Structure formats: structure tokens, C-alpha cells
Amino acid sequence: MKIGNIEFEKGIFLAPMASVTDVGFRSVCADFGAELCYTEMVSAKGLYYGSEKTKELLAFEDNHKLKAVQLFGDDADIMANVVESFGTQFDIIDINMGCPAPKIFKNNEGCALMGNIELARKIISACVEKSKVPITVKFRSGIDDKSINAIEFAKMCEEAGASAITLHARTREQFYSGKADLSLLKKVVQSVNIPVIGSGDVVDIASYNAMLETGVSAVMVGRGSLGNPAIFSILSGKNPPYSKFDAVKKHIEILRKYYSDDYLTKYLRKHFLWYVSGIENIKPVKVKLSMCDDLNDALQTLKQVLK
Numbered sequence: 001m002k003i004g005n006i007e008f009e010k011g012i013f014l015a016p017m018a019s020v021t022d023v024g025f026r027s028v029c030a031d032f033g034a035e036l037c038y039t040e041m042v043s044a045k046g047l048y049y050g051s052e053k054t055k056e057l058l059a060f061e062d063n064h065k066l067k068a069v070q071l072f073g074d075d076a077d078i079m080a081n082v083v084e085s086f087g088t089q090f091d092i093i094d095i096n097m098g099c100p101a102p103k104i105f106k107n108n109e110g111c112a113l114m115g116n117i118e119l120a121r122k123i124i125s126a127c128v129e130k131s132k133v134p135i136t137v138k139f140r141s142g143i144d145d146k147s148i149n150a151i152e153f154a155k156m157c158e159e160a161g162a163s164a165i166t167l168h169a170r171t172r173e174q175f176y177s178g179k180a181d182l183s184l185l186k187k188v189v190q191s192v193n194i195p196v197i198g199s200g201d202v203v204d205i206a207s208y209n210a211m212l213e214t215g216v217s218a219v220m221v222g223r224g225s226l227g228n229p230a231i232f233s234i235l236s237g238k239n240p241p242y243s244k245f246d247a248v249k250k251h252i253e254i255l256r257k258y259y260s261d262d263y264l265t266k267y268l269r270k271h272f273l274w275y276v277s278g279i280e281n282i283k284p285v286k287v288k289l290s291m292c293d294d295l296n297d298a299l300q301t302l303k304q305v306l307k
Contacts, residue, residue, distance in 0.1 A: 001195050001217035001218055002195070003092060003136065003163050003164045003195060004092075006134065008036070010033075010035060010235070011035065011197070011217055011218030011219060012033065012034060012035055012219055012221065012236055013036040013037070013038070013197065013219070014026060014034040014036070014037040014220070014221060014222075014225060015221060015222035015225075016038035016039060016040060016068075016094065016096070017222055017223075018099075019040065020040065020271075021038060021039065021040050022040065022255060023059040023060060023061060023254060023255065023258060024250070024253075024254035025229075026039070026064065027060075027061040027063055027064065027254050028229045028247045028250055028251050030063050030065075031242070031250075032230055032231075032241060033232035033236040034221075034232045036068050036092070037064060037068065038068045038070045039057055039058060040057050040070070041071075041072050041096050041099060042057050043071075043073065044071045044072065044073035044075070044078050044079045045073055045078055047071075047082050047085075056258065059258060061254060067090045067092075068090060068091060068092040068093070069086070069092075069093055070094040070095070070096050071093060071096065072095070072096040072104065072109050072110055073123070074107065074109045074112075074123070075123075076119070076122045076126040077126065079127050080126035080129065080130040083130045083131045084130035084131070086131075086133075087132055088133060090133060091133055093127065093131055093133060094135075094136045094137065094138055095123065095135065095136070095138070096109075096138055097110065097111065097120055097138065097139040097153075098110060098111050098114075098138050098140040098166075099111055100140070100173075100174075100175050111139070111140050111143060111172040112143075114140065114142055114143055114153055114172070115143050115147070117152070117153065117156055120153070121156050124137060124157060124160035124161060124162055125161060128160065129161075134163035134164065135161065135162055135163060136162055136163055136166065136197075137162045137165050138165070138166040138168070138199070139153055139154075139165070139168075140167070140168050140170055140171060140172055141168075141169050141170055141181060141184055143171060143172045143173065144172065144173040145171055145173065148171065151184075151187055154188045154196070157192075157194075158192045158193065158194050162194060163194060163195075164194050164195040164196070164217070164218075165194065165195075165196055166196075166197040166198075166220055167185055167188050167197070167198065167199065168180065168199040169182065169185045169198075170200060176223070179200075179201060180199070180200025182198075182213075182214050185198050185200075185211075185214045186215060189214055189215040189216055195217035195218065196215075196217055197217065197219065198212075198214055199219075199220040199222060200222075201224075202219055202220070202221050202222075202235075203231070204224070204231075205234065205235065207224075221235070226274040227273070227274025227276070227277050228274070229244075229247050243306070244275060244306045245302060245303055245306035245307065247275075248275050248299070248302055249299065251268075251271065252268065252295060252299065255267075255268070261294075265294065265295055265298075268295070268298070269289060269292075272289045272298060273286055275306065276289070276306065279305055282305065285301060285304075285305055288301055289301060
């Protein structure tokens with residue numbers, strides 16, 4: 001499949017996830033076979049007003065053949081200004097119109113834009129006009145089950161100039177509960193002529209194949225990758241490049257280039273718990289990792305249980 005002039009072999013992508021898809025995790029997932037790894041959701045206003053913390057989210061390692069950034073915001077002029085400032089720094093720019101988080105939603109950003117299609121159209125059109133790379137849009141089924149408008153929204157994205165769209169087939173009201181509606185995803189695929197990327201519940205080969213049956217051009221893996229970068233090797237039919245322990249080690253090594261150990265000790269705890277998830281009799285190790293205040297000690301603990 002293609003997004004603009006960019007061609008993908010398998011179309012297996014790592015989803016943008018706030019406070020998860022940091023530069024280290026993205027680099028590891030790229031090694032394991034993710035063809036496109038999106039940054040965390042990045043505030044256009046934060047970049048526009050010069051926030052250094054926001055700028056930190058844009059880092060990429062050299063092993064990323066392609067670089068994708070995801071922006072969010074509700075001001076078309078600011079969004080377009082930021083997109084223009086990127087030039088060709090990134091290969092793909094995605095616009096988030098699906099985030100369900102209360103703080104984002106209350107600011108009329110993320111999934112709130114599904115309730116204001118004309119503003120969403122204005123934002124997409126403005127970004128497309130100023131961008132030198134393909135613009136894509138990620139959204140949900142709708143705000144709630146009484147206002148499902150994914151098909152209408154998909155058509156609007158195409159009309160506004162989006163090169164591809166991603167549908168996480170849940171409503172904002174659902175957050176991550178229940179199941180993604182693959183029947184709706186299939187209808188969205190049939191309603192537009194641009195590539196549709198499917199998102200939601202892909203955790204193994206069976207769920208991946210079920211997603212492909214909808215006719216999507218590519219598949220985005222989110223929660224199924226947490227602590228499990230090997231899912232990209234599994235889905236692409238390739239051998240993992242290294243062990244899970246080495247994945248954790250590389251994850252830490254990369255983040256140490258950008259952040260202090262004091263910050264990473266707390267930030268990485270959730271990642272460590274994801275990495276050991278599913279191992280038998282792991283509760284004592286989880287407790288130890290949750291309380292560990294030294295990265296090197298945490299690494300030694302992980303070495304004992306990961307292969």
C-alpha cells in the first residue's frame with residue numbers, strides 16, 4: 001500500500017500512544033518490524049509557543065527509515081503554521097481527531113472534532129495546503145453510540161485532502177472498553193478511495209487477520225505492543241532481531257540520551273510491568289519493579305525473568 005508516494009511492504013504500524021511511544025520504544029518496535037512508528041500525540045500549540053518539553057517528543061533514532069509525527073489541536077492557523085515549519089523533517093504528519101481523554105476533549109481537540117466536522121475540515125485543509133508531506137487523520141467511530149459518523153467523517157477527510165485515514169472503531173464514550181466494530185471499519189473502507197488503516201484490538205495473528213478481512217490497507221497496533229515489541233515480528237513473519245531483555249536494555253539506553261535517570265526511574269516503571277506481563281508467578285517481581293528507584297537495579301531484576 002501507499003501513503004502519498006511512500007510505499008509499504010506489509011503495512012504494519014505502531015500506533016501513537018501518549019506517554020508510551022517514546023523515542024526508545026519506537027526504535028525498538030522499528031527493529032522488530034514496525035514499518036511506521038508514530039510519535040506520541042504532540043500539541044501543535046505547545047510547538048507553536050516554543051515548549052521545550054513538547055519539542056522533546058519529536059526525537060527519532062537513526063534506525064527509523066520513516067518518521068511520522070501526530071499532532072493535535074483545534075486552531076487551524078496554528079496547526080497549519082506548525083505543519084509548514086516542519087518542512088520535510090517528517091515523512092508523514094497525522095492529525096489526531098480521535099483522542100478520548102477528558103482534558104483533550106474538553107479543549108475541543110481530539111475526538112471532540114468529530115462533533116464539529118466543519119472545523120475538522122478547516123484544520124485538515126489548512127494543514128494539507130501548507131504541508132510538503134502526506135497528511136493523514138486518525139479518528140474514532142463517533143463521540144457516542146448515538147452519534148456514530150465515521151463514514152461521513154471519512155469522506156470529509158478525503159475531500160479535505162487527507163492522503164490516508166486511520167479508524168479506531170470505538171466511540172469516544174467507549175474509550176478502550178468493548179470490542180472495535182470491524183463491520184463499521186469495513187463500511188468506511190468501502191466509502192472512500194484513499195487508504196484506510198485499521199486500529200483496535202490487534203494482539204495476535206488471529207486478530208490481525210480479522211482486521212485484514214475488512215479490506216484495510218494497513219493495520220495499526222496499539223495496546224497489543226505494550227511490553228511486546230515482538231508482535232511486529234510475529235505479524236510480519238520475521239524472526240525477532242533480539243530477545244525481550246535486549247529490547248528493554250536498548251529502550252533504556254536510548255532514553256538515557258534524552259532524559260535523566262531520576263526521570264526515567266519513575267517513567268519506565270509502567271513499561272517494565274508491561275514487559276513482564278504474562279509471566280507465571282511474576283507478582284513479587286512486579287512489586288519490586290514498582291518500588292525500584294535505580295534503573296540499573298531494575299535492569300538486573302528484569303534480566304532474571306526475561307529471555
